[in-house]
Amino acid sequence: MKIFLDSANIDEIKRTKEWGLLDGVTTNPTLLAKEGNDPVKQLEQICNIVEGPVSAEVIGLEWENMVKEAKELRKIAENIVIKIPVTLDGLKAIKILEEEGIPTNATLCFSPLQALLVAKAGGSYVSPFVGRLDDIADDGMHIVEEIVQIYDNYAFDTEVIVASIRHPMHVLISAQIGADICTIPFNTIAQLVKHPLTDVGLKRFLEDWKKLEAKAKR
Numbered sequence: 001m002k003i004f005l006d007s008a009n010i011d012e013i014k015r016t017k018e019w020g021l022l023d024g025v026t027t028n029p030t031l032l033a034k035e036g037n038d039p040v041k042q043l044e045q046i047c048n049i050v051e052g053p054v055s056a057e058v059i060g061l062e063w064e065n066m067v068k069e070a071k072e073l074r075k076i077a078e079n080i081v082i083k084i085p086v087t088l089d090g091l092k093a094i095k096i097l098e099e100e101g102i103p104t105n106a107t108l109c110f111s112p113l114q115a116l117l118v119a120k121a122g123g124s125y126v127s128p129f130v131g132r133l134d135d136i137a138d139d140g141m142h143i144v145e146e147i148v149q150i151y152d153n154y155a156f157d158t159e160v161i162v163a164s165i166r167h168p169m170h171v172l173i174s175a176q177i178g179a180d181i182c183t184i185p186f187n188t189i190a191q192l193v194k195h196p197l198t199d200v201g202l203k204r205f206l207e208d209w210k211k212l213e214a215k216a217k218r
């Protein structure tokens with residue numbers, strides 16, 4: 001399973017890359033607004049660091065504007081993937097862009113049927129938002145399971161990016177289900193490595209080593 005960082009923060013992106021975990025990055029208007037810089041310059045900086053795909057979202061709601069914006073965003077770097085909302089206009093924009101060789105990531109996906117349509121339109125990626133489904137007492141991970149099943153049934157090439165991840169269980173279940181990618185916030189990536197028994201074990205090893213050193217000095 002590939003790991004993407006769900007962030008537009010340069011420091012977080014650099015640190016995740018240094019840990020050897022960065023397969024790609026996803027951004028959205030909220031994440032770019034949080035950084036407060038010119039979004040094009042911010043995306044340029046991100047693309048200079050990241051070797052894998054970097055998702056950047058269009059703002060337009062009509063397919064013509066989506067396609068126009070997508071072409072502008074692609075001028076930033078070759079690894080830009082265009083994030084497009086799952087609407088009828090979005091599906092049309094996905095079809096046009098993919099036919100022109102521009103990869104898309106269908107965003108704000110909340111149902112397996114939406115994901116089916118994205119695959120039919122030829123989208124490179126689909127992003128089910130699991131945390132936001134859990135927020136309304138739905139079951140985000142169950143939707144991912146259904147999408148993976150449908151894509152397997154018909155051998156669709158569209159990759160599933162599990163998005164709106166809130167905690168490590170979302171990542172674990174994604175890997176068990178066989179989702180292609182998880183896009184994870186920085187804090188959750190850091191949580192994945194934590195285990196209390198690792199900390200306790202490390203403390204004990206160091207204490208025992210110090211005892212051995214003290215004995216050797218006597």
Ligand code: G3P
Binds near residue numbers: 026028129131163164
């Ligand atoms: O990748 C989509 C993600 O950024 C949405 O996350 O936490 O705003 O639901 P959240």
